[in-house]
Amino acid sequence: MNFKKSVQFLLFLLLITLLFLPSCRKVPSSVQSEKENQFRSYILNHKFRASAFYADQPIDYITNDNVVKQETDLWQYVKSYITDDKDNFISNSQVSIEQNALKIPGNDSAALNRVYSISSDAQRVYFDFVDYDYVPRRYSLQEFKDNYFLVYIDWPTGAKVFSKFELVQ
Numbered sequence: 315m316n317f318k319k320s321v322q323f324l325l326f327l328l329l330i331t332l333l334f335l336p337s338c339r340k341v342p343s344s345v346q347s348e349k350e351n352q353f354r355s356y357i358l359n360h361k362f363r364a365s366a367f368y369a370d371q372p373i374d375y376i377t378n379d380n381v382v383k384q385e386t387d388l389w390q391y392v393k394s395y396i397t398d399d400k401d402n403f404i405s406n407s408q409v410s411i412e413q414n415a416l417k418i419p420g421n422d423s424a425a426l427n428r429v430y431s432i433s434s435d436a437q438r439v440y441f442d443f444v445d446y447d448y449v450p451r452r453y454s455l456q457e458f459k460d461n462y463f464l465v466y467i468d469w470p471t472g473a474k475v476f477s478k479f480e481l482v483q
Contacts, residue, residue, distance in 0.1 A: 346434040349455070353439060354432045356458055357403040361412075364399065365462070366478035367392050373473045388475065393418075393446045400482055407431060411448065418448065441465050453477070 369375075372384035375391055400412040411426040418426075429450075431442045438454045443465075445451040453465035456474075461481045466474040 346436060346439055350432055350434040350439045353441075353455055353458055353463070354406065357463065358406065359403065361400045361402045361482050362463070362479035363401070363482045364392065364396055364477060365480040366476070369469065369473045369475050371471075371473045373469055373471055373475070395419075396446055401479065403430065409443070411444070 367388045369386045369388060372386055373388075374382050374384060375388055376383075395413065395416040395418045398414040398416045400414065402410045402412060404410055407429050409428050409430045411428060413421075413424060413426065417423075426448055428444050428448060429442075430444075431440075432455075433440045433442070441453045441455050442450060443453060451467070453467055456464040456466050456476065458464070462478055464476055464478050466476045469475050
């Protein structure tokens with residue numbers, strides 16, 4: 315094969331590869347997409363309160379001190395001002411966090427308005443919400459039932475750290 319034909323052949327292979335690549339992208343499975351839509355409908359226009367915080371295996375939650383504790387029940391680490399919050403999901407992207415009596419230091423607003431989103435891929439449904447400082451954080455949805463939902467983050471040691479939110483009036 316001469317040089318010109320080799321280049322033409324390589325360009326042809328490159329073109330075929332570029333045309334084929336978009337079809338290789340993973341698309342959300344219909345099961346995850348359905349779960350995403352159901353969860354979105356479930357939380358819309360409802361209020362929830364954090365009710366549990368735990369790990370599926372023992373972890374040292376505070377890693378920047380000299381004490382090594384291996385615990386699964388992590389509720390003691392929940393900031394006091396989080397415990398009486400009501401998270402009111404008022405639209406498909408807006409949540410109003412009612413601070414109630416216990417407020418985050420430095421912000422005595424009755425409500426904090428934040429954004430959230432729900433998305434999925436072939437493996438998981440994601441819940442982009444807030445952490446204990448009310449800054450954005452990505453969670454994975456574990457489950458939702460009639461009166462609660464459960465989300466988690468992957469801990470660096472391989473554990474899953476769960477946050478449970480119960481439905482309130």
